[in-house]
Amino acid sequence: MNFFKLKEHNTTVKTELSAGFTTFLTMMYIVPVNGFILADAGLPMDAVVTATAIITILATLFSGLWSNTPIAMSVGMGLNAYFSYGLVLGMKIPWETALGIVFLSGILFVILSLTNFRVWIMTSIPMSLRRAISAGIGSFIAFIGLKQMGMISASEATLVTLGDFSNSNVLLGVLGLILAFSFYAYRIKGAFILSIAITSIVAWILGLGALPQSVISTPASISPIFMELDILSAFTLSLLPVIITFLITDMFDTLGTLTGVGTRAKLFQENNKNDKSLQKTLEADAIATTAGALVGVSTTTAFIESASGVEEGGRTGLTAVFTAMFFVTTLFMLPLFKAIPANAIYPVLVVVGVLMFTELGKINFEDSDLATSAGAFLIVILMPLTFSITNGIAAGFLVYTIIKLAKKEFSDLNIGILVITFISALAFIL
Numbered sequence: 001m002n003f004f005k006l007k008e009h010n011t012t013v014k015t016e017l018s019a020g021f022t023t024f025l026t027m028m029y030i031v032p033v034n035g036f037i038l039a040d041a042g043l044p045m046d047a048v049v050t051a052t053a054i055i056t057i058l059a060t061l062f063s064g065l066w067s068n069t070p071i072a073m074s075v076g077m078g079l080n081a082y083f084s085y086g087l088v089l090g091m092k093i094p095w096e097t098a099l100g101i102v103f104l105s106g107i108l109f110v111i112l113s114l115t116n117f118r119v120w121i122m123t124s125i126p127m128s129l130r131r132a133i134s135a136g137i138g139s140f141i142a143f144i145g146l147k148q149m150g151m152i153s154a155s156e157a158t159l160v161t162l163g164d165f166s167n168s169n170v171l172l173g174v175l176g177l178i179l180a181f182s183f184y185a186y187r188i189k190g191a192f193i194l195s196i197a198i199t200s201i202v203a204w205i206l207g208l209g210a211l212p213q214s215v216i217s218t219p220a221s222i223s224p225i226f227m228e229l230d231i232l233s234a235f236t237l238s239l240l241p242v243i244i245t246f247l248i249t250d251m252f253d254t255l256g257t258l259t260g261v262g263t264r265a266k267l268f269q270e271n272n273k274n275d276k277s278l279q280k281t282l283e284a285d286a287i288a289t290t291a292g293a294l295v296g297v298s299t300t301t302a303f304i305e306s307a308s309g310v311e312e313g314g315r316t317g318l319t320a321v322f323t324a325m326f327f328v329t330t331l332f333m334l335p336l337f338k339a340i341p342a343n344a345i346y347p348v349l350v351v352v353g354v355l356m357f358t359e360l361g362k363i364n365f366e367d368s369d370l371a372t373s374a375g376a377f378l379i380v381i382l383m384p385l386t387f388s389i390t391n392g393i394a395a396g397f398l399v400y401t402i403i404k405l406a407k408k409e410f411s412d413l414n415i416g417i418l419v420i421t422f423i424s425a426l427a428f429i430l
């Protein structure tokens, strides 16, 4: 096992196995949840479940073997919701074109990951705005989750209002939400998949959903979505702001995740010039996104849930290899996943939204200038209000730059901010 340098990382095969299993338990919910979310965009759920499992296995295996880090990868929550509800259902973009958008953002990420962009981002894009993007996506997917569950609904008079809590499906969602929050609060491994399982069983007992026909089956074919992406239709000026949204969301998210998880486990020896693991993990993430679009899923990214395996002592790529191996089981669980009622799934969006929103607490609003606080605020509030991650980012960067220009604080502006601001303006003009 010298390939993984277990001794140097002070770990053993047994520790890595248990860490790999823990990461698997905490993130396996993504296979049925992503199946539901992309199916809402019209992709066949059976194929999406297989594709999600395949890309998770391949990307996580690649991450482990290529970068020797315990970072698992899968289809990111946030961008998958934006893909379905924002692009396909909201903007009426065909899902094939939306996959083309993911592909192009992935190619740009691959190119950037081979350059020194990491240092460039760290030094040129304000940390507060990057944090606001995470928090904004959190509020956006929580909004989607609440809407899908029927806990909030449309109103002529006030745009949105409280849903109908006498509806039994809404009440099922309430149960799912209570369970997901409670299990997570107790740091139970697999909190999300457990809450989904219990809510589903309650629904089956109460007749709110049909029992699974069988427990396991052979994997469904991915042919309805494999290589179905439409790159040419995505390659237009009017979609550039959306492509850039996918690119910067994935880049900032991955950098944030790797820094967060890595610091805890002292994974990346940034001062050691021979340590290329951070660079290689970024490359793996970028390549995985591109490959994912070809297979038929939205952006693949380094999962924050990898932290749970690191907490268990996982330190090397062997943890990721074990996680990938456990994911093979999800290929055969389609009948179970298909029998899950929707309102057992959507509570997870709300809880993941809450977790992402906590990034906002790291922004020091008291000491921030108006450009930063107004920019961060607009990013967070406009993502749910306009149902668009692109509009949120665009408004935030535009207002940030305008206030900086108005105050003649030119030294706070740099080429990175100006480029994003310019593309942001396109989002509103085109």
Ligand SMILES: Nc1nc2[nH]cnc2c(=O)[nH]1
Pocket (backbone or CB within 6 Å): 075, 076, 077, 078, 079, 253, 254, 257, 301, 302, 303, 304, 305
């Ligand atoms: N970092 C990260 N972790 C996740 N876990 C589930 N979805 C995501 C995501 O989009 N980003």
